Each structure stands twice: as structure tokens, then as C-alpha cells.
Amino acid sequence: QKEVEQDPGPLSVPEGAIVSLNCTYSNSAFQYFMWYRQYSRKGPELLMYTYSSGNKEDGRFTAQVDKSSKYISLFIRDSQPSDSATYLCAMSAPRHGNQFYFGTGTSLTVIP
Amino acid sequence: NAGVTQTPKFRVLKTGQSMTLLCAQDMNHEYMYWYRQDPGMGLRLIHYSVGEGTTAKGEVPDGYNVSRLKKQNFLLGLESAAPSQTSVYFCASSYSQGMDIQYFGAGTRLSVL
Numbered sequence: 001q002k003e004v005e006q007d008p009g010p011l012s013v014p015e016g017a018i019v020s021l022n023c024t025y026s027n028s029a030f031q032y033f034m035w036y037r038q039y040s041r042k043g044p045e046l047l048m049y050t051y052s053s054g055n056k057e058d059g060r061f062t063a064q065v066d067k068s069s070k071y072i073s074l075f076i077r078d079s080q081p082s083d084s085a086t087y088l089c090a091m092s093a094p095r096h097g098n099q100f101y102f103g104t105g106t107s108l109t110v111i112p
Numbered sequence: 113n114a115g116v117t118q119t120p121k122f123r124v125l126k127t128g129q130s131m132t133l134l135c136a137q138d139m140n141h142e143y144m145y146w147y148r149q150d151p152g153m154g155l156r157l158i159h160y161s162v163g164e165g166t167t168a169k170g171e172v173p174d175g176y177n178v179s180r181l182k183k184q185n186f187l188l189g190l191e192s193a194a195p196s197q198t199s200v201y202f203c204a205s206s207y208s209q210g211m212d213i214q215y216f217g218a219g220t221r222l223s224v225l
Binding site for chain 2: 004006008036041042043044045046049088090099100102103104105
């Protein structure tokens with residue numbers, strides 16, 4: 001079983017839609033949860049991060065963590081064509097040398 | 113501010129050839145990482161370094177060697193390239209352990225024929 005599972009998509013939505021991206025994980029030691037955005041032929045860039053359970057909002061983006069279900073989500077409101085990218089979830093645990101475990105990424109296309 | 117710079121951006125090798133990928137960061141970060149990214153596999157950690165002169169194995173270290181002679185540079189070597197090493201390689205760096213942002217380079221696309 002992989003440490004982190006993520007539906008690869010692809011996901012295609014019309015502009016203005018609400019997008020929900022999700023990851024599940026198996027290691028209950030994970031404490032830090034991140035979402036990276038990767039445009040085509042570019043390196044990943046950090047979008048959101050949260051510590052432990054709860055919600056975090058930043059503009060049109062909301063990250064949710066449910067540690068009891070080992071489930072994290074990223075919501076994008078009022079999606080824009082510029083949001084078209086691959087979204088990678090990542091997580092890490094203390095005392096693991098800051099080793100991140102990444103999901104395989106979900107490819108998102110927002111159609112104008 | 114360049115951040116994390118990887119060279120080269122593209123490379124084609126023949127099976128058995130060797131090469132070195134260079135990663136340079138100008139953020140004075142202690143931690144540096146090498147990942148490979150393959151379709152359906154996501155990002156997998158090859159090796160990492162927690163400081164100058166130190167290296168450690170990640171999830172998929174076989175066939176690769178690394179060196180961190182200077183704090184700002186992290187080199188990834190392929191001694192005898194194999195087609196299975198065809199991938200996109202990313203370098204990343206972070207300031208410290210625990211919850212800290214990893215900053216990624218733009219990647220090196222490597223094909224081994």
C-alpha cells in the first residue's frame with residue numbers, strides 16, 4: 001500500500017466551478033500536510049500547508065485535514081483557467097528527516 | 113533571487129554512460145533533496161542531505177550517488193545510466209527539519225536510450 005493515495009484524474013471543469021481535490025494516507029504519524037501546484041514542465045510550488053487537523057483558507061483556496069479519517073482536501077472556489085495544473089498533495093512526520101511523501105498528483109483543466 | 117537552479121535542463125544518454133546533475137540554491141538552506149518524477153508514481157525521494165558533507169538515502173537510491181561538498185550545491189550522479197532512469201529529476205531545498213517549505217527547481221528531463 002502506498003503511503004499516500006491521490007486520484008490522478010484528469011479533472012476538467014468549467015470556469016467558475018468549485019473544485020475538490022483529495023488525498024488519503026495510511027501513516028497516522030503524518031502531522032504536516034501540504035498542497036503543491038505544478039504547471040506543465042515546471043517544478044512544484046507550494047500552494048497551501050497545514051499542521052495537524054483543521055481548515056486553512058487563503059483567497060480562493062481552502063485546505064482541510066481530517067486526521068481521524070486520514071483524509072485531506074483542497075477546495076478551489078471560482079476556478080480560473082490559470083488554475084489549470086497538476087496538484088500534488090504531500091505530507092511529512094516529525095523525526096523523519098523532513099522526508100515528504102507525495103501523492104501522484106491530480107491533473108486539473110479549467111475550461112474558459 | 114534565483115532560488116533553486118538545476119543544470120542541465122535536458123539530457124539524452126546512452127545506456128552505460130555517466131553524468132552528473134547539478135543543483136544550486138542561494139537561500140542558505142541546510143536541507144537539500146533529489147527526487148524523480150514518473151507518470152503514475154508521483155515524486156519519489158532519491159537521496160537527501162541535512163547539511164554540508166552529509167547525505168542519506170531516500171526511497172529509491174539504487175543506481176545514484178550524491179555529494180554535498182558545499183552547502184549551496186547538491187550533485188546527483190549516475191555512474192552507469194539505464195533506461196529505467198529515464199525520468200524528470202527535481203532538486204529541492206528547505207531551511208530546516210519538520211514543517212518547512214521545500215522549494216523546487218525547474219527539473220532536468222533525462223532520457224536514457
